Each structure stands twice: as C-alpha cells, then as structure tokens.
Amino acid sequence: MLQAFKDHITTKLSFLSGSKLLIACSGGLDSVVLIALCRLINLEFDIAHCNFNLRGKESDEDEKFVKALADYIHATFLITSFDSSSYANKQNISIQMAARELRYDWFKELALEHQFDYILTAHHADDNLETFLINLSRGTGIEGLTGIPEVNDIFVRPLLPFSRDQILEFAKKSKLEWREDSSNSSTKYLRNAIRHKVVPELKLVNPQFLQNFMTTLEHLKQSNEFIKSQVFRLKNELFEIRETDCIKIPIHRLREFGNPRTCLYFLLKPYGFKAWDDIEQMIVAQSGKQVFSETHRLVKDRAYLLLSPIIEDISDRTYKISEAESMLMIPSGTLKFKIVEEISEVDLKTIYVDKEKLKYPLSVRKWKEGDYFYPLGMKGKKKLSKYFKDEKLSLLAKERVWLLCSGKEIVWIINYRADNRFKIMPQTKQLLKITIT
Incomplete structure (x- = not known):
C-alpha cells in the first residue's frame, strides 16, 4: 500500500509536497494510518485533534493517545474541546451533524491562524460507498452520487482510492496502534447501520462490489462534469442580463429543449430553488407568479422568467x-x-x-x-x-x-x-x- 499511496500522491496530489499541512487525527485506524503513510513519504505536517466530549473517559483517552502520537513523531499538536450535545440542541441538528460543523469550522480557523495550505482527512473508499448509499436512500441528484470529493478547497482526502481492508492490512503489517471508537459499533446511526448491515451483504453477493463501485463512481463524476459544461453553455445561451442584478430567461427558448423542467433544474439549482413543480408551472402561469429560494426569487413576466437576488423591502421608504x-x-x-x-x-x-x-x-x-x-x-x-x-x-x-x-x-x-x-x-x-x- 505504501508504494500505491506514494504513486497516488506523486501523480494526483503532488501539490502536497512542500505545502504546510495539517492532518486531522481522531486516534482511530484510518487517521493513524494516514499519519504513518505521510511520514513515510516525508511529508511534513502538524496534527489536530477534536475532543467532542461524547464518550466521557473514552474521549479523554483518545485525546491523550493522539497527543502521545504527536510527541512520538515530533509533530506540533493542536487540540480543541467541544460541548457537542449543547451545540446540537441549540442548532436543532443531530450529534453527527453538530460534530461535523464544529470540527470543520475549527479546521478553517486553524488554517487562517497558522497559514496551513491544506488539511488532510482520512476518508477512504468505504466511506465513499457509505456516503453514496446514504445520499441514494434520501433521494438526490447526480451530484449527491459522485461521492466525497478528493480535493475540496483546502481539504484533501489522500486515502479515497484505498479500502478499509487495505488500510487495516497496512496497519497490522506495520504494527501500528490505534483507538477503537465504541460508538462505531452502534447501528442506531444511519452510517453505522449501512456499514455493518448493508455493505457486508453487498460484498457477500459480489466480492468485487467495492472496486466496481469505484469504477461506477468515476463514470458518474465524468458524467457530472459533462453536465456542468453543458449547463455552462446553456447559461451563456439563455441568460440575458439586461438589468441590474436581474437575469432574464426567455420561455420560448426553454420550450425548445423538450423537457423544460430538467433544463430549469440544472439552471436554477445553484440558486437554492427546490419547488420544482411550482417552477415548471411558471412556464404557463400568468405574469406576476413568483417562487422563492432562501436567497433568490423567480418571477414570471410575460415571455420571460426573471431571476434576481432577494433584497430588503424598502417600498415604503x-x-x-x-x-x-x-x-x-x-x-x-x-x-x-x-x-x-x-x-x-x-x-x-x-x-x-x-x-x-x-x-x-x-x-x-x-x-x-x-x-x-x-x-x-x-x-x-x-x-x-x-x-x-x-x-x-x-x-x-x-x-x-x-x-x-x-x-x-x-x-x-x-x-x-x-x-x-x-x-x-x-x-x-x-x-x-x-x-x-
């Protein structure tokens, strides 16, 4: 795996060499292996750990373990502690979502404060499969089926091409130590239920399922890139910017594409719209009909749909x-x-x-x-x-x-x-x- 990892960094992620890096480490198998691999190919990095205070003494022991690991390899150790439960209650979101928001917000703060070029996380191929299945179960467009991006702004996931089995095999051969998160065995969380109940059955039916999935994922990414290029072309053809902060979309041009709903979906999705039935009806609606997203509104005006940002109402000023x-x-x-x-x-x-x-x-x-x-x-x-x-x-x-x-x-x-x-x-x-x- 070491050689495959080195080749992957050289061919796909060469920008990491010479950059100031931060590795997010929970103390678990995946992040410990990521640290070991990066160290073996001579990447320089600091280590960051989040204590979410969700498992009592176990969380504190994870923190001690990661600190000891950082000390052992002479890496700078950055630590923070969160009251994750209180944050989840205040934001009315799940614990998993709260933990995600808290850690990524902190990572961004660290990047600004310490001038890190990139932050590495240890997501791998099995994580990608689980994310795909979660999105599929919830209903999603093609973007939700393209998996976890390997590079997303400052966040980089160098282990995405590798499976959990490959990572475990490397850890055992290298005699690495890591921490086991007891909550990972619970199936009350959707991701864990998919990990322990759904994925094993899929791999049992077809031992090559993960590899075939990764091939399919690559095809989906290519298809998505093609769609993006076509949407960009469509915007250049259809969007008429004739007024300040207003885009005019000629309805007769939309009808030329045979399926206006699909066309409108790809054109308007970036502006936060979700009421696609209402938007489709605007093509035949009377002038004045409006549909709103959180940031924009779409107005029917005779032969056009008008797209504009939502601005403060100052009509009585x-x-x-x-x-x-x-x-x-x-x-x-x-x-x-x-x-x-x-x-x-x-x-x-x-x-x-x-x-x-x-x-x-x-x-x-x-x-x-x-x-x-x-x-x-x-x-x-x-x-x-x-x-x-x-x-x-x-x-x-x-x-x-x-x-x-x-x-x-x-x-x-x-x-x-x-x-x-x-x-x-x-x-x-x-x-x-x-x-x-």
Missing part, C-alpha cells in the same frame, strides 16, 4: 432633501443638485428644471398605483403604469423605480423621464441641474 443640501444618497445611486448657467449634456441620468417651481423639501419615494406625471415633450398627463407598459419595463425593473417629487407632484422618474411641469422656460431665472450617479 421616503428620503427628504432640503434646499440647502446638494447631495442625497438613495439605494439606486447618489442624487446631485447644482445651480448652472446653461443646459449642457442631457441624458437619462441628467435633467434640468426651473428651481423656482420646486417646493422644498423635495422627496424621493417608490412609485405606487395611481401615480401620474406629465411626460417632458408631450401634452397631457400619463399614468406611470401606462408609461412603464409603453417602455416595456419588466416587473423587477418597475420595482426599482424611484421618483423625485416636489410636494405631491413628480419632478422626475429617476433614470427615465422628467416631468413637463418643471421644464426650463425662456423666463426661467435659476437652472437646477440634477444628476444621478
């Missing part, structure tokens, strides 16, 4: 600016007010008004149903809802519209159109330039 002030910060930018002698550049972000027609303080607010204005350059008034429709503004674009107002009268639909009532006339004495940046 109003900003005031006095005559003495020359600047006002609002969510869409900074308004600047300046007296000028003449009109120069004019664009959607700049207007000129007759200052004497304004009533201070001016206000900036969101638009609401029933609002109307007198569009500059046109006769008569127009409802904002009709103006937005004529301008073909999407639902999300309309939500982002702010109005600059003088009393109850609209001076400017900011970034869109000024009001005719405040325009510059030949008799105007004070020209006020207003810009949004």
Whole structure:
C-alpha cells in the first residue's frame, strides 16, 4: 500500500509536497494510518485533534493517545474541546451533524491562524460507498452520487482510492496502534447501520462490489462534469442580463429543449430553488407568479422568467432633501443638485428644471398605483403604469423605480423621464441641474 499511496500522491496530489499541512487525527485506524503513510513519504505536517466530549473517559483517552502520537513523531499538536450535545440542541441538528460543523469550522480557523495550505482527512473508499448509499436512500441528484470529493478547497482526502481492508492490512503489517471508537459499533446511526448491515451483504453477493463501485463512481463524476459544461453553455445561451442584478430567461427558448423542467433544474439549482413543480408551472402561469429560494426569487413576466437576488423591502421608504443640501444618497445611486448657467449634456441620468417651481423639501419615494406625471415633450398627463407598459419595463425593473417629487407632484422618474411641469422656460431665472450617479 505504501508504494500505491506514494504513486497516488506523486501523480494526483503532488501539490502536497512542500505545502504546510495539517492532518486531522481522531486516534482511530484510518487517521493513524494516514499519519504513518505521510511520514513515510516525508511529508511534513502538524496534527489536530477534536475532543467532542461524547464518550466521557473514552474521549479523554483518545485525546491523550493522539497527543502521545504527536510527541512520538515530533509533530506540533493542536487540540480543541467541544460541548457537542449543547451545540446540537441549540442548532436543532443531530450529534453527527453538530460534530461535523464544529470540527470543520475549527479546521478553517486553524488554517487562517497558522497559514496551513491544506488539511488532510482520512476518508477512504468505504466511506465513499457509505456516503453514496446514504445520499441514494434520501433521494438526490447526480451530484449527491459522485461521492466525497478528493480535493475540496483546502481539504484533501489522500486515502479515497484505498479500502478499509487495505488500510487495516497496512496497519497490522506495520504494527501500528490505534483507538477503537465504541460508538462505531452502534447501528442506531444511519452510517453505522449501512456499514455493518448493508455493505457486508453487498460484498457477500459480489466480492468485487467495492472496486466496481469505484469504477461506477468515476463514470458518474465524468458524467457530472459533462453536465456542468453543458449547463455552462446553456447559461451563456439563455441568460440575458439586461438589468441590474436581474437575469432574464426567455420561455420560448426553454420550450425548445423538450423537457423544460430538467433544463430549469440544472439552471436554477445553484440558486437554492427546490419547488420544482411550482417552477415548471411558471412556464404557463400568468405574469406576476413568483417562487422563492432562501436567497433568490423567480418571477414570471410575460415571455420571460426573471431571476434576481432577494433584497430588503424598502417600498415604503421616503428620503427628504432640503434646499440647502446638494447631495442625497438613495439605494439606486447618489442624487446631485447644482445651480448652472446653461443646459449642457442631457441624458437619462441628467435633467434640468426651473428651481423656482420646486417646493422644498423635495422627496424621493417608490412609485405606487395611481401615480401620474406629465411626460417632458408631450401634452397631457400619463399614468406611470401606462408609461412603464409603453417602455416595456419588466416587473423587477418597475420595482426599482424611484421618483423625485416636489410636494405631491413628480419632478422626475429617476433614470427615465422628467416631468413637463418643471421644464426650463425662456423666463426661467435659476437652472437646477440634477444628476444621478
């Protein structure tokens, strides 16, 4: 196994050589073997141990054992202790999940504090099989069937190609000592039940089951990479970014793929969506239907689906600016007010008004149903809802519209159109330039 491990590091994980490494060691068989193998191929590393305080004296003995091992091989020993049960209760999660969160958060803290390049854990092929079966039993997409990643950011698992039997054989031949975790024999936990009841039966039916599984896993990883590349291509084809923080997805293009639900699943899964039945129905739903994830929302708007981050609701917020002030910060930018002698550049972000027609303080607010204005350059008034429709503004674009107002009268639909009532006339004495940046 030593030569196979050395070859694997050389061909697949050569970046570990010369890097500052930390090995997570529980004191059990797997992590003790990982330490022995890394030491034999001359990798330099420190050792970290978590005492989860879940097995009383046994947990303390594990800590003593790992410390003694670190002292024996002259490695720096890093230790922490957790009240795992209290954390699990506060977070309302299982003990296993609590222990996982606690240790990985601590590992990340150590990496920052001590500048470790990589943290090695002792997951192996049998762990990969158990994870696969757990995910399969819970229902998962293809990503959940690709197993434990060998390299995931700073975390590296060099033993993934090796089975538990290979690791045990190496430990016995090398006369290594390790600690046995008594909780590993309990089948009340799902992983242990799969380890002790399901996997042995599978291996009994087919002695090559683990090796065949690893081959299948490699095929699944390759398939997943292919799917990712196709999803990337689809995003480039379908995602139209025409508004700030908004992605437009044309529905007619989705229909071209024959199975819009599958297409939407791969496109929207990274944004946390889960209500796939509701999302599929949006294709034929009326405009205005919405589906939310924790971070994003999807809105049906005529011929498009609009994807955007969830932002704070500020629809009832109003900003005031006095005559003495020359600047006002609002969510869409900074308004600047300046007296000028003449009109120069004019664009959607700049207007000129007759200052004497304004009533201070001016206000900036969101638009609401029933609002109307007198569009500059046109006769008569127009409802904002009709103006937005004529301008073909999407639902999300309309939500982002702010109005600059003088009393109850609209001076400017900011970034869109000024009001005719405040325009510059030949008799105007004070020209006020207003810009949004």
